[in-house]
Amino acid sequence: MTLLEICVDDAAGLDAALAGGADRIELCAALELGGLSPTPGLVALAAKKARSARAMVRPRPGDFVFNAGDMAGMLAEIAAIRATGIEGVVLGASLPDGRLDVETLAVLAKAAEGMGRTLHRCIDLVPDMAEAVETAVALGFDTILTSGGALSAPQGLDALERAHRVAAGRLTIMAGAGVNAVTAPQILARVRLGALHGSCSEPAPEPGEKAQRLGFASPLRRMTSTTRVAALKAAIQAG
Template sequence: MTLLEVCVDTAEGLAAAIVGGADRVELCSVLELGGLTPQAGLMALAGRAPVPVRAMIRPRAGDFVFTAGDLEVMLGDIETARQAGLAGVVLGANLPDGRLDLEKLERLVDEAGEMQKTLHRAIDLVPDFAVAVEQAIALGFDTILTSGRASSALEGIGDLELANKVADGRITIMAGAGVNAATAPHILGRIPLGAVHGSCSASVPPDSDAAQRLGFVSPTRRATSLDEVAALKAALAAQ
């Protein structure tokens, strides 16, 4: 059956993903910014989870063109994830022209060592998708998270199909972005992917008018929904 990975950014989200049936968790912070490196305390908590957890290693919002300073932070965060007992890490880095930054990725992969490794949606910025898939394999990644270079996996289904063909069983292609109980059957009906990735989230109303007024609350904040996780898990089981 297709593996279900759910991305979460809080302790409550982690619990909801596990109870809802996630096979694996991607641990982040501030998912409304696409997911940044989670706090050390959250990593420590996730290290005791009954399912494998991979930590997003992304030191700031914005693009994936990282400086030498960013790289040093990322190397340190990988060590934090290792010390927390997490199964793996989620990595990505681009050159200014969109190609994968192989030099920085090699450093990150080397630091991760035997930990499991996902190449995240930095791959959706590359000019040549097939070349990038081959590069990910050569670097030692076991999974590629991608929307097929589109705003959603359903829109990028052509590139997802291409990636799966190029991968030829050497690496898992995991569809992400807009993947839910309604869209997953359409994607998997066309491509036999080994994994899908979803936020399985719902909008969260601000719990404090004062906090919102002072700018402490993101207007796009969402939270992992146990019901959404369970619905996606059931849709995958029905395939």
């Protein structure tokens, strides 16, 4: 059975994803920025509520080229996440040319030894997907989250299929970006991946006028929909 991972960035999203039947939760903050490291409180809640959860380790928005300060912060985050007892972490680091930063990833992966480790969509920047998959295997990752280097997973099916073939069961290729109840069957009909990843979100209600006026609102903020999670879960099971 294909595992369903849902990314959430608040307590309500965690509850909605679990109610909809998510098999695993990816914990983040600020999904509208592509997902940053979650708050300690959200990680603690997931440790109590979720059977399986992994926390994003990404200290800032933007690219995945990290300096020494970023690195120190990420190592501290991994230690704090480990202490909660949740299953794993979601990691990534790039060189300026888009290739995986093997040196940084090796340090991060070692710090997370014994935990589940997902290589995130920094892999969608690489010039050679097959080479990157081999690198991820060598570093001990058990999962790669990727859209196949495209804006959405349905657009990146050729690369997803190639990555799945190169992985050859040594790790799981998990399709993400544009994954929903409509596109999931299309993806799985082409390549039977071990996992799919989605947000299953809908626009969040607008905050009050004063909050907007003072700049406290995020116009791109969304919220997890239990209905959409359940529909995606059903589409996977039907396939």
